[in-house]
């Protein structure tokens with residue numbers, strides 16, 4: 001996915017565009033560019049590489065104007081290059097635009113446009129949109145429309161969009177109408193910020209922080225027509241819409257580094273607070289249960305639920321696996337977690353008493369969005385556990401639970417995982433207490449949950465030790481992550497963290513499963529990370545650890561304080577506080593997050609912007 005910004009108003013636009021792109025770089029950072037419109041001329045500065053490269057171009061050759069657009073790219077079609085960077089130009093420069101999404105019929109359209117004489121400069125699907133809009137614009141002029149009228153531009157965009165198949169978030173400038181910005185959405189998020197004689201546009205609210213707190217979320221099939229003084233929203237089928245204004249509750253402090261070297265480290269250390277936030281106002285001591293304001297389902301409907309499907313991708317899927325275990329343990333409701341990319345096409349049998357939960361930090365992951373749309377189409381109550389207020393999935397779900405973790409900017413998800421787990425545990429308590437769980441049992445869980453922010457704070461004390469250990473293992477190129485029961489999802493999550501930010505191969509397995517094949521991988525060059533806190537299955541995991549040691553494999557153990565046996569078995573031990581088994585992922589994941597962070601640093605990787613990745617995958 002990519003990041004889009006736009007502005008029309010009274011400010012010199014370049015600085016807003018560049019700062020906005022810097023704040024959106026977590027959405028994609030292959031290349032970047034801006035376009036500024038003034039007095040019938042549109043200037044473009046674009047380049048492969050980071051936003052800072054474009055900033056350098058603008059510094060060398062400033063562009064002045066008060067209307068502009070910008071884009072930071074995660075390549076889908078066309079290699080990363082200066083030419084393929086956005087913005088793209090339509091025809092002879094009358095139209096300039098940026099795009100987030102994938103146009104599935106772009107080759108057909110490209111051929112048609114080439115037959116009409118259009119010459120393509122790039123291998124992107126986006127350039128097709130630019131030429132198509134320019135073609136439609138000229139057709140409107142042939143019909144007698146005024147080339148300097150915004151209505152002519154709007155009509156051209158509307159006609160062009162009807163020919164596109166796929167997804168788009170667009171920001172469009174017209175050379176002959178310099179103080180106009182048109183934006184359109186189908187499948188890729190766009191937020192409009194409302195200021196005093198100025199309007200802002202961005203893929204999410206992050207670039208708007210510090211400029212305005214009044215926003216309008218564009219919906220699918222809507223076009224917005226922005227000038228300094230006006231905002232008009234037109235739905236493709238339903239016509240003009242009254243903008244629904246929301247207030248965003250973010251502050252500049254949410255998006256700065258706060259003294260940390262990287263967003264990932266900042267967000268790892270935010271977890272005691274974000275875990276607290278995930279419980280705020282939700283633990284009901286009087287009823288010994290949890291409560292949620294946004295489920296939008298009555299108690300009778302909830303009691304009729306006899307199966308839960310959790311769906312998500314990546315880290316969110318791992319949190320879902322913890323959710324599966326805790327919902328079944330507490331609420332005794334058959335639960336399974338499905339990869340969203342599978343669920344959307346697998347069409348499993350599901351009765352209408354099956355409840356679906358989408359788990360997603362960004363609320364924009366294309367596969368997860370498609371999966372819940374498919375479930376909603378079949379009449380299932382579909383809820384979302386999400387971090388971004390007003391995101392597409394949050395708005396399309398029938399209800400849900402927000403994480404309240406604040407913006408997660410590091411591409412590798414950390415605080416979202418622990419907040420998702422906290423929400424899922426509270427959901428399990430809530431569902432259990434409306435079925436069979438006793439008051440005292442509910443009270444015990446509430447008291448255990450209340451202790452978790454401080455427990456996670458204690459777990460963070462391993463930071464220096466983990467940094468030292470990381471140096472010892474930074475050159476290894478294959479790792480096994482092993483755990484059982486609640487620590488199996490944690491092992492998967494630890495392996496994903498290492499893979500995605502240090503590019504080292506790592507596999508997570510149920511510890512006992514490694515005997516069925518993966519143990520063949522074990523040698524002195526393949527460290528195994530055992531997530532092995534105390535619990536009823538601890539002795540079995542110890543056996544698995546010894547099976548690895550017997551084959552010369554180095555072992556790092558994540559173990560409970562007070563475990564006086566593990567040090568004799570593992571090469572390195574990182575201790576975390578001892579907590580109930582269902583809570584162990586919240587503390588054992590901390591050293592795994594830190595381990596991946598420091599190994600990545602040792603290997604010279606870009607922790608916040610790992611190669612090939614983006615924060616939210618809004619394409620298939």
Ligand code: AGP
Pocket residue numbers: 312313314315316359360361362363364365368411412413414497500614615616617
């Ligand atoms: C996690 O570190 C990754 N960045 C990735 O797996 C992520 O969890 C996945 O893309 C799902 O994103 P979402 O939670 O925003 O839907």
